[in-house]
Structure formats: structure tokens, C-alpha cells
Amino acid sequence: xxxxxxxxxxxxxxxxxxxxxxxxxxxxxxxxxxxxxxxxxxxxxxxxxxxxxxxxxxxxxxxxxxxxxxxxxxxxxxxxxxxxxxxxxxxxxxxxxxxxxxxxxxxxxxxxxxxxxxxxxxxxxxxxxxxxxxxxxxxxxxxxxxxxxxxxxxxxxxxxxxxxxxxxxxxxxxxxxxxxxxxxxxxxxxxxxxxxxxxxxxxxxxxxxxxxxxxxxxxxxxxxxxxxxxxxxxxxxxxxxxxxxxxxxxxxxxxxxxxxxxxxxxxxxxxxxxxxxxxxxxxxxxxxxxxxxxxxxxxxxxxxxxxxxxxxxxxxxxxxxxxxxxxxxxxxxxxxxxxxxxxxxxxxxxxxxxxxxxxxxxxxxxxxxxxxxxxxxxxxxxxxxxxxxxxxxxxxxxxxxxxxxxxxxxxxxxxxxxxxxxxxxxxxxxxxxxxxxxxxxxxxxxxxxxxxxxxxxxxxxxxxxxxxxxxxxxxxxxxxxxxxxxxxxxxxxxxxxxxxx
Numbered sequence: 001x002x003x004x005x006x007x008x009x010x011x012x013x014x015x016x017x018x019x020x021x022x023x024x025x026x027x028x029x030x031x032x033x034x035x036x037x038x039x040x041x042x043x044x045x046x047x048x049x050x051x052x053x054x055x056x057x058x059x060x061x062x063x064x065x066x067x068x069x070x071x072x073x074x075x076x077x078x079x080x081x082x083x084x085x086x087x088x089x090x091x092x093x094x095x096x097x098x099x100x101x102x103x104x105x106x107x108x109x110x111x112x113x114x115x116x117x118x119x120x121x122x123x124x125x126x127x128x129x130x131x132x133x134x135x136x137x138x139x140x141x142x143x144x145x146x147x148x149x150x151x152x153x154x155x156x157x158x159x160x161x162x163x164x165x166x167x168x169x170x171x172x173x174x175x176x177x178x179x180x181x182x183x184x185x186x187x188x189x190x191x192x193x194x195x196x197x198x199x200x201x202x203x204x205x206x207x208x209x210x211x212x213x214x215x216x217x218x219x220x221x222x223x224x225x226x227x228x229x230x231x232x233x234x235x236x237x238x239x240x241x242x243x244x245x246x247x248x249x250x251x252x253x254x255x256x257x258x259x260x261x262x263x264x265x266x267x268x269x270x271x272x273x274x275x276x277x278x279x280x281x282x283x284x285x286x287x288x289x290x291x292x293x294x295x296x297x298x299x300x301x302x303x304x305x306x307x308x309x310x311x312x313x314x315x316x317x318x319x320x321x322x323x324x325x326x327x328x329x330x331x332x333x334x335x336x337x338x339x340x341x342x343x344x345x346x347x348x349x350x351x352x353x354x355x356x357x358x359x360x361x362x363x364x365x366x367x368x369x370x371x372x373x374x375x376x377x378x379x380x381x382x383x384x385x386x387x388x389x390x391x392x393x394x395x396x397x398x399x400x401x402x403x404x405x406x407x408x409x410x411x412x413x414x415x416x417x418x419x420x421x422x423x424x425x426x427x428x429x430x431x432x433x434x435x436x437x438x439x440x441x442x443x444x445x446x447x448x449x450x451x452x453x454x455x456x457x458x459x460x461x462x463x464x465x466x467x468x469x470x471x472x473x474x475x476x477x478x479x480x481x482x483x484x485x486x487x488x489x490x491x492x493x494x495x496x497x498x499x500x501x
Contacts, residue, residue: 002135002136002137002166002168002172002219003136003137003166003217003219004136004137004138004139005137005138005139005140005141005211007141007211008137008141008164008211008214008217009217011214011215011216011217012216012217012218012219013216013217013218014218015041015042015044015045015218016045016048016049017216018042018045018131018163018215018216018218019042019045019046019048019049020049021129021161021163021215021216022046022062022128022129022131022163023128024050024053024060024061024062025060025061025062025085026062026063026128026129027062027063027065027124027125027126027127027128027129028062028063028064028065028127028128028129028130028131029065029066029119029127029129029130029131029132029151029154029155029158029159030043030064030065030066030070030074030130030131030132030155031066031067031131031132031133031146031148031150031151031152031155032066032067032068032069032070032071032074032133032148032150033066033067033068033069033070033148033149033150033291033292033312033313033340034068034069034148034267034291034292034313034314034315035069035070035071035224035225035226035227035315036146036147036148036224036225036313036314036315036316037133037145037146037147037148037149037150037170037224037313038066038070038071038073038074038133038148038224038225039074039131039132039133039163039165039218039220040073040074040133040165040167040220040222041165041218041220041222042131042163042165042218043073043074043077043078043131044073044077046062046078046083047077047078047080047081047083048081050062050078050081050082050083051081051082051083054081054082059082060083061082061083061084061085062078062083062084062085063084063085063086063087063124063125064078064084064086064087064088065088065089065115065119065124065127065151065155066088066089066090066091066150066151067112067115067148067149067150067151067152067312067313067340068089068090068091068112068150068291068313068340068382068384068385069090069091069092069093069381070091070093070225071093071224071225072093072095072225073222073225075087075091075093075095075096076093076094076095076096079093079095079096079099079105080095082099082104084096084099084105085105085106086105086106086107086108086124087100087105087106087107087108088107088108088109088110088115088124089108089109089110089111089112089114089115089382090109090112090381090382090383090384091107091381091382092381097379097380097381100379101377101378101379107379107382108124109372109379109382109383110383111344111383111385111387111388112291112340112344112384112385112388113340113341113344113345113346113385113388115151115154115340115341116151116153116154116184116339116340116341117186117341119151119154119158120154120158120186121186126158126160127155127158127159127160128159128160128161129159129160129161129162129163130152130155130156130158130159130161130162130163131162131163131165132152132155132156132162132163132164132165132207133146133164133165133166133167133170133220134146134164134165134166134167134207135147135166135167135170135171135172135174135175136166136172136175137164137166137217138206141209141211142206142207142208142209143156143164143206143207143208143209144174144175144178144205144206144207145174145178145180145206145207145337146167146170146174147170147174147224147313147314147337148312148313148314148337149178149180149312149313149337149338149339149340149343150312150313150339150340151339151340151341152207152339153180153182153207153339153341154339154341156207156208156209156213159213160213161213161215162209162213162214162215163214163215163216163217163218164214164216164217164218165217165218165219165220166217166218166219166220167220167221167222168219168220168221169220169221169222169223169224171324171325171328172328173328173329173332174328174332175205176205176332177205177328177331177332177335177336177337178205178206178336178337178338179201179202179203179204179205179336179337179338179342180203180204180205180206180207180208180338180339181193181202181203181338181339181342182203182204182208183202183203184341184342192347193342193345193347193348195342195348195351196351196352197287197308197352198262198287198288198289198308198309198310198336198352199287199307199308199310199336201336203338223321224314224321226316226317226318226320226321227315227316227317228317228318229268229269229272229294229295229317230269231269232269232270232272232273232276233269234432235401235432236269236270236272236273236401236432237273238432239270239273239274239399239400239401239430239431239432240270240273240274240276240277241277242430242432242434242435243274243277243357243397243399243430243435244274244277244278244281245435246397246428246430246435246437247260247283247355248281248282250395251283256355258282258283258284258285259283259284259285259286259287260283260286260355261287261352261353261354261355261394262287262288262289262290262310262352262353262354262355263278263286263287263288263289263290263354263355263357264288264289264290264291264349264354264355264356264357264389264393265290265294265296265356265357265358266292266357266358266359266384266386267292267294267315268359270359270399271294271296271357271359272294272295272296273296274296274357275294275295275296275297275299275300276296276299278296278300278305279296279299279300279303279305283305284305285305285307286300286305286306286307287306287307287308287309287310288300288306288308288309288310288311289310289343289348289349289352289354290309290310290311290343290354291311291312291313291340291343291344291384291385292311292312292313292314292315293309293311293313293314293315293316293335294314294315294316294320295316295317295319295320297309298316298320298323298324298331301331301334301335306334307334308334308335308336309334309335309336310335310336310337310338310343311335311336311337311338311343312337312338312339312340312342312343312344313337340385343385344385344388344389345388346388346391346392347392349388349389349392349393350392350393353393353394354389354392354393354394355393355394355395355397356386356389356390356393356395356396356397357397357398357399358371358386358389358390358396358397358398358399359371359386359398359399359400360398360399360400360411361373361374361380361400361411362400362410362411362412362413362416362417363398363400363411363412363413363416363426363429363450363454364412364413364414364415364416364450365412365413365414365446365447365450365451365463365466365467366423366443366446366447366450366479367423367426367429367438367443367446367450368415368416368419368421368422368423368426369390369398369416369419369420369421369422369426370416370417370418370419370420371383371384371386371420371421372418372420373417373418375417375490375493375494376417376418376487376490377417377418383420386420386421387420387421387425390421390425390426391421391425393427395427395428396421396425396426396427396428397427397428397429397430398421398426398428398429398430399429399430399431400429400430400431401431401432402431402432402433402454402455402456402459403456403458403459407456407458407500408493408497408498408499408500409493409498409499410455410456410458410459410463410489410499411431411456412431412450412451412454412455412456412459412463413489413490413499414463414466414467414481414482414485414486414487414488414489415481415486415487417487417490423438423443423446426438427439429450429454430454431454431455431456433453433454433455433456433457434452434453434454435453435454436449436450436452436453436454437449438450442478443478443479443480444471444479444480447467447480448467451463451464451467458500459499459500462501466482466485467480469482470482
């Protein structure tokens with residue numbers, strides 16, 4: 001029995017009836033983070049209604065706020081119906097991406113740790129409706145979160161109306177895995193968050209919601225969007241090898257303990273390759289303080305190498321989901337799921353000394369990072385939480401293959417076409433070619449190291465030529481550039497389909 005509260009059980013309706021309670025032009029906060037824990041039925045019903053209204057000459061849109069990316073059943077159907085006016089803070093849906101880049105949908109890309117505060121401050125307007133997936137409702141009306149927390153606490157607190165989707169596909173053993181902290185506040189009432197270890201539990205396992213706010217409850221039994229990750233290839237294994245060698249050297253130098261420091265990693269095959277290397281490596285007693293628990297972290301827990309993983313969501317392959325759902329009770333004391341304002345909180349990242357590892361679109365020779373835009377203009381997904389961790393990590397590592405598009409694009413360029421992370425927040429850059437430790441180096445020395453260690457051999461001579469001519473230019477400077485050429489590689493790709501000369 002997933003709905004154990006009688007008053008809320010009396011509010012069970014079909015998805016279409018719940019969607020009818022959402023007014024055109026509404027600001028909607030929906031649950032979901034990296035394809036986990038998002039509502040499965042109400043968004044589709046809402047999209048059908050908006051599409052029908054548009055066909056009848058009454059076009060209507062809503063503004064959609066989430067934790068991060070969701071799934072085709074949410075982002076995709078609403079975008080395809082031209083039903084989204086404003087989207088924030090992160091997305092990865094191809095239909096949404098096309099609408100954003102064509103100007104048909106407004107998009108605000110902000111650090112994930114900033115979302116709750118910005119909403120409380122009213123910068124996006126009033127939150128009209130929260131649509132939140134939960135895995136259960138207790139007898140006294142408390143909500144058992146599902147496979148992600150994201151911004152659900154904020155949505156429920158701020159929304160005028162709440163619609164709940166109770167998903168019986170989610171494991172019943174999720175109850176007790178979450179830690180919902182209610183001690184955050186805006187300045188000047190802000191106080192330190194009492195968390196000093198990734199395993200600390202400082203809140204309650206439940207989301208609190210006044211029952212009078214709940215206008216509808218929808219039953220669902222649908223799986224999360226479970227991504228099949230690309231198996232590690234030679235490139236990702238080479239990148240992982242460089243990262244693991246670096247960690248070993250840091251331990252040998254006395255800058256890290258043998259148990260390392262709390263791990264944070266972005267999602268993808270490179271991150272999973274690093275985690276697989278850690279499973280086979282010499283490090284013991286590991287912990288993680290991150291956004292997302294993916295396959296590699298689950299395997300590290302199974303191996304006994306990873307003692308605790310703190311995150312805000314899962315992002316698992318179908319096989320890993322099956323394993324987790326089967327053994328969720330056993331994972332409950334090893335995994336903590338928190339609101340993203342806690343999982344991504346800069347104060348906590350700095351205090352815990354996280355080791356951050358994130359991917360890039362491109363890096364330039366001085367260490368600036370572009371995480372979001374293709375050729376300077378087209379939004380890919382968004383900055384997500386990489387900035388929350390990069391700025392505050394004990395060591396900030398960025399990883400990427402050295403080339404893309406079959407070798408037509410160099411990931412190491414003279415100047416990035418869009419800056420998400422400045423050189424001041426970048427400690428280490430890694431490609432399959434090698435690793436550049438940039439700590440303590442001037443821009444000129446950084447450029448030499450990035451070119452020699454990280455650039456693909458096909459592009460290395462052109463990068464050296466650019467840097468050497470910039471050094472000799474009459475303007476010179478602390479960070480030498482040839483402004484007439486700095487973005488010429490990107491223009492060449494747009495004109496000719498390749499960065500090669």
C-alpha cells in the first residue's frame with residue numbers, strides 16, 4: 001500500500017484530471033534529476049491539453065523548472081507541443097535543445113546550487129504548481145521521496161498547489177535512504193549547515209507537505225529513464241589511467257590520504273572508467289559527495305571500496321537499476337539522497353575537500369573551460385553542477401577526449417568560444433594524450449603544458465605555432481593571444497567542417 005494516508009488517498013484522480021488543474025501560463029516546478037524521479041503521467045496529459053488548445057487557436061505555454069534533466073515523457077512531450085515558455089536550470093532533451101537554439105523556448109542556465117535561492121527570492125515569479133513524484137505516503141501524510149530529490153523540497157514549500165505522482169515502480173526500500181534538511185534560510189538568517197562527513201544525516205527521511213496544498217494524487221507504475229552507458233573504450237580507459245596515476249602521485253606526495261577525499265564525478269563513460277579503475281586500485285575506505293550515483297559508484301559500493309555515497313539522484317543503466325531495486329534495503333545505509341541545495345552546496349564542497357571530475361566541450365591552452373556551448377552559440381545541455389564543485393573542490397579535474405567529430409574538432413583550442421569555468425577554477429586537464437597539472441603555473445607555462453600533454457598530435461603543431469607567435473606579438477601581455485586568430489579555429493569549422501588547416 002503506497003498511499004497510507006486516508007485523506008490523500010481520497011484525492012486520487014487520473015492524470016488528465018490533475019493536468020486540468022494547471023492553468024495556462026503557470027510556473028511549474030517538477031521533480032526529476034538526470035532521468036530519475038520525474039513525474040511520468042501528468043506532463044504527458046498536460047502536453048496533450050496544451051497542443052489541443054494551440055490547435056484550437058488558443059496557444060498556451062507554461063514555464064518549467066526542475067532539478068536538472070528529466071526525460072522524453074516530461075521535457076520531450078512538453079517541448080514537442082510547443083508548451084514551454086521558459087525552461088530552467090538544466091536540460092538534455094534533443095527537442096528542448098532545438099527549441100532553445102532556435103529561439104522558440106527561453107532558457108536560463110544557472111548553477112544548480114543557486115536554483116532554490118533564486119526561486120525563494122522571486123526572480124522567476126511565483127511558483128503556481130509543484131508536480132512531484134514520490135515512492136509513498138505515510139499514515140501521517142509525510143512523503144517518501146523516490147529516486148531523486150533535486151529541488152522537490154523547494155517546490156513543495158513555494159508552490160500554491162501540489163500534485164503528487166505516487167510511483168509503485170520505485171522500490172519500497174527507498175524509505176529511509178533520504179536526508180531532507182530543513183535548516184537552510186536566506187541571509188541574514190543563514191546558519192552553518194552541520195554536515196562534516198558524507199555519511200552524516202542532518203534532516204529527516206521525508207518531505208513535508210501541508211495536506212491542504214495537495215490538490216491531486218496520481219498513481220503510476222512506470223520506470224525511470226535508465227540510460228545504457230557506452231562501455232569504456234580505449235580513449236576513456238586512457239583518460240582514467242592518467243587520473244588514477246595522478247591520484248597515486250598525490251597520495252605519495254602527502255597531499256591526499258590513502259582513502260583519498262570525497263569523490264565527485266559527472267555522468268558518462270569516462271567517469272565510469274575512472275570508478276572502475278578505483279575498484280581495482282590500491283585505495284580503500286573511499287567516500288563520495290556528488291550529484292549523481294551511477295553504475296561505477298554502485299559497483300564500488302558492492303566491492304567494499306566505497307563506504308558511503310551522498311548524492312541527490314541516481315543515474316543508472318537498466319542492469320544497475322535492476323540490481324539496485326533488488327537489493328535496495330542493503331544499500332539504504334550506504335547511500336544518502338539529499339536536496340540539491342545540499343548536495344551541491346559550495347560551503348559543504350569546500351569543507352569536505354571534494355575531488356571533482358567533470359567533462360568539457362572544449363578547453364583552451366590557458367585552462368579556461370567551455371562546458372555548455374557548441375561553437376560559442378548553440379546550447380548543448382547546461383552548466384549543471386560542475387561550477388558548484390569546480391570553484392570549491394580541493395582538486396578540480398576536467399576530462400575530455402582530445403578530438404571530436406572523427407578528428408575534425410580539437411578539444412584543445414587557442415581560446416574557448418564560451419567560458420563557463422575560468423582558468424582560476426581549473427587545476428587539472430586530462431585527455432587520452434596525457435594530464436596537465438596547472439597548479440602554481442602562470443598562463444604562459446600553462447599553455448606550454450596543455451599543448452604538450454593534452455592536445456592531439458594532429459593539432460599540436462598549430463597550437464604551438466599560435467602560442468609562439470602570440471608570445472612574439474608586439475602587444476604581448478600576461479596571457480598572450482592573437483585576437484584576430486583566437487577564434488579562427490571555430491570559424492574554420494563552421495565554414496569548412498573541420499578545424500584542420
